[in-house]
Amino acid sequence: MAKPRQSSFRRILVSKILLLLVPVLLIGEIVAYKKARSSLLETARQNLTESAVIKGEKIVETSAALKTNLLSASQTTVIQSGSPLEVKRFLNQVAQRLPRQIECIQLTQPESGNVVASTCGDQPIGELKFPIPNDGINVEAILPPKLGTTGRKDLPNQLRLLLSSPIYDSMGDLRYALIFRVTILQEKGRTKPGSLTGSTMVIADDGTIMAHPIPSRVGTNIAQHTDAGRLKKILKAGLAGNKYFLHLFFENEGEELLAGYTAIPSPLTEGQEGKWVIIAVTELDNALYGLEGIKLILIVLTLGLIGASVLASLYLARYLARPVEQLRDYAINLHLNQSTQPIPDNFKIREFNQLAQALGQMVERLKAWAEELEIAWKEAKAANQVKTQFLATTSHELRNPLHTIISCVRLVRDGMCDDREEEMEFLSRVDDAAIHLLGIINDLLDISKIEAGKLSVVLQPIDLRQVLIEVINIQSVNVQQKGLQLNIPQLNETIPVNADAAKLKQVLINVIGNATKFTEQGSITISTEIQRINDKSEVIISVTDTGIGIDPAQQQKLFRPFVMVDGSDSRKFGGTGLGLAISRNLMELMGGTITLESAGLDQGTTMIVTLPLIDDPLLPGAGRKENSHNLGVPFGDQAVRGVKQTAEEVSLQKNCFPSTVNKELNNSTLSV
Structure with missing residues (x-):
């Protein structure tokens, strides 16, 4: 008869498991959620930093490549001494082979500013600046006030440069100026949700915004904006070379943003020692894209685990002893050589499955060892027979020349030969038999050296x-x-x-x-x-x-x-x-x-x-x-x-x- 206030094993098991498991699951959900948010933020920061570094390297490489192309084109014989028609034909051919970043190529007369040849109309796109740098190439940025002269629809975020180089004739006199209008940065619209490459901002070391996702801010100074304090901190850190330090800052609308940055040498001619800070920026919501899905998964998983815990506690008492009993029965039958069924391995508990697998592997190893012992015994028996046959053959091969040697020597020793010629014949047989016997012995010595690895x-x-x-x-x-x-x-x-x-x-x-x-x-x-x-x-x-x-x-x-x-x-x-x-x-x-x-x-x-x-x-x-x-x-x-x-x-x-x-x-x- 059960005592008062006593409960069944299953009820106690269910209540205790739920009492311990539910708080643990809730705490685990909170910790997992915070860990996921922290991991997403850290990943976003790293990706934005890498994105800024990659974009900066791309700007530097593109600028260098464009300067090289301009310098190569300016040194061609056709441009230096050709007629305007030949120059125009040559420029059209060059435009087809040059990188797609080059929008327009013009050849102008520096003194009058007249366009000699152009791939984008007769309207001048720039002029040659003096003094000319040592590398022979002038570089200047095209800011919004200078845009719109070609009738081209500008993209939301792009960075344009004008590259110009003087062209001298054979007498060393300035003849033309070759000008490239290029786009070294171009982004189309907003980034996709979840993308961590970020939008690009380019800020010169004097605070001038060279590129910005908001076109109206291009050409302005960061001091003119409400978030100037945080931008100045990023600019200062970037110019100091701290490309791995990332900060959260707020725009004037109160939107929280995440940024990664790096600094590159300025491609402009003026201020050769100057730098540009490349910033990859994205919204915080974009950096945490997918966090809500993770939260939903955690809630569903928690509810599922609670339900599974209830079911597990109800059936634990019934199924906990069954695997042990099945393994015990199998071991007993195996000991009595009565095991005809395979070892049970379809348990719902991993440890029991591993135990069953280990027991099965042990049985298989014992069977394999038994088979190996049987094979080894058969091979040893066969090897014994082979060596027995070899000993019999070798004994026969050794006995025959020995009998010949003994018989011939005794005939010569006992004087049974009629003359010296017959003695020499018997001695010759002895010599042949001895040589044959020596060959057999040499073979035996060689094979023993081979087996010992000493040959x-x-x-x-x-x-x-x-x-x-x-x-x-x-x-x-x-x-x-x-x-x-x-x-x-x-x-x-x-x-x-x-x-x-x-x-x-x-x-x-x-x-x-x-x-x-x-x-x-x-x-x-x-x-x-x-x-x-x-x-x-x-x-x-x-x-x-x-x-x-x-x-x-x-x-x-x-x-x-x-x-x-x-x-x-x-x-x-x-x-x-x-x-x-x-x-x-x-x-x-x-x-x-x-x-x-x-x-x-x-x-x-x-x-x-x-x-x-x-x-x-x-x-x-x-x-x-x-x-x-x-x-x-x-x-x-x-x-x-x-x-x-x-x-x-x-x-x-x-x-x-x-x-x-x-x-x-x-x-x-x-x-x-």
């Missing part, structure tokens, strides 16, 4: 032609032994590249050795080509064979360490699967690339090695144009004789100087 190259300018010739001479023996046709390029010109000669030779021996190893019959074609891409030249070495080819789906695997396309091929042809991986890393260190192209199985393979060309004058023949880098020619009789001679020389060196030839043939049996 390095020494780049220096070399002649690629010499390296390629050496590699062809070394590999031609193996090509001849297999009975293959070798097509080589015409290497007549220097090919300067920046590379490590030993590492580049290792890559080329590996590429040509692979082509020889995987080709049973047919030919091997080596070609070079120079191409230019993006203002950079590069040399392309292509090695094309007619061998077993590679399935396109398996081609990219060849550049991975420990990976071979088919284990049966490794047993048939030998190799550890490291050659192309090492070659790719070496080419990247030298700034080049190595790629593979094959149409498929039994359709041959093309290995492409590219290196950027350099222009090194230190190399012999550098800078000469390569005439035919892409001419693959058959390995003819003369080339065959060279190959046979090279084979004999290599065989002789191998038998006589095994320690010397080891270094040259170190990579001759590298395989993939």
Whole structure:
């Protein structure tokens, strides 16, 4: 049974919320209204100041440009020595090209005042004043008493100037006076409501009003008006250079205005040190345009918030616990692995939505981590299988040459050979097996350096032609032994590249050795080509064979360490699967690339090695144009004789100087 004077939770909640919220909302409305009014006034002051600065700069720039145009026109040969008809024709042409601020151009005789040529009738618009300034241009303002002589309807607020310049003939005598009537400031009517550019007032440093939104005040002095005190303060501050200080002042009608001002040098000839104060002025109501709308929005918003508070307090007790309960049920079902519904996230309270989002993200991260762990486990398993296969292959590759070395050494040691020639044959086999074994070990060392990031190259300018010739001479023996046709390029010109000669030779021996190893019959074609891409030249070495080819789906695997396309091929042809991986890393260190192209199985393979060309004058023949880098020619009789001679020389060196030839043939049996 409820005790007396006790109320329900909802009623207490509603009364307390309204008791606290309504005064806060009313105070907030007042503060927001004052803040909005202050912000609008500050914005208006800043905009009016910027508007005054921009207008002042425009007046200065326009005056300077017009003086330049007048000076240029006065120095033309046609005006100085031409006939009146030519001068008039010239002025009409000039008027079409000059800025639109120039209303009239006249050429007069200074002594008589007669108009020689004009673009606005024969009535004189001014005369040349003496003395003439150093820049040769007189400037004077046209005030209202001088207006109305041309029959033109004047705009409400504009500032006109007369610019005149003397013209002398070839003898240095004064002949004409060229006069421009220009408008450097012009405003049409009142500004639009809400516009903060303001109307323009121009006041000279002596207080003369040069331009004013009220035409009757132009030409008067500020001392003649009831608001002279505030105008004098603005004039004084502007002349002192305080263009950022803004003031509210009142006109004689009692209207409150807002002004921004700045000072500029006077464009008039008299008083070169004088200044004009440019004032951008607007009504206070115009500066506060939109404040009533803001006030209405605040009232509507306050009423809406009060109504929303009432509704929120009524339904708060009901809906406050529901999000927590839903999240709790979801967490329990998730813990029991029984969650089949997505996490609820359609709450009306932001914090609960954020909590639901965070919980959902946590679940997604856990799922992603589980998937990553599963993928990592599969990759580790696959890597383990690859390395197991690699160890088996490597063990086989190491065991065979070791068996050959042991068997041959024992035969020679036990004196099982019939003569010295047979001993030398066994020792030659031992030497070949040792070189092959050293190549495998070098591959293992290189791949370990690559994985540790310690493999390095020494780049220096070399002649690629010499390296390629050496590699062809070394590999031609193996090509001849297999009975293959070798097509080589015409290497007549220097090919300067920046590379490590030993590492580049290792890559080329590996590429040509692979082509020889995987080709049973047919030919091997080596070609070079120079191409230019993006203002950079590069040399392309292509090695094309007619061998077993590679399935396109398996081609990219060849550049991975420990990976071979088919284990049966490794047993048939030998190799550890490291050659192309090492070659790719070496080419990247030298700034080049190595790629593979094959149409498929039994359709041959093309290995492409590219290196950027350099222009090194230190190399012999550098800078000469390569005439035919892409001419693959058959390995003819003369080339065959060279190959046979090279084979004999290599065989002789191998038998006589095994320690010397080891270094040259170190990579001759590298395989993939």
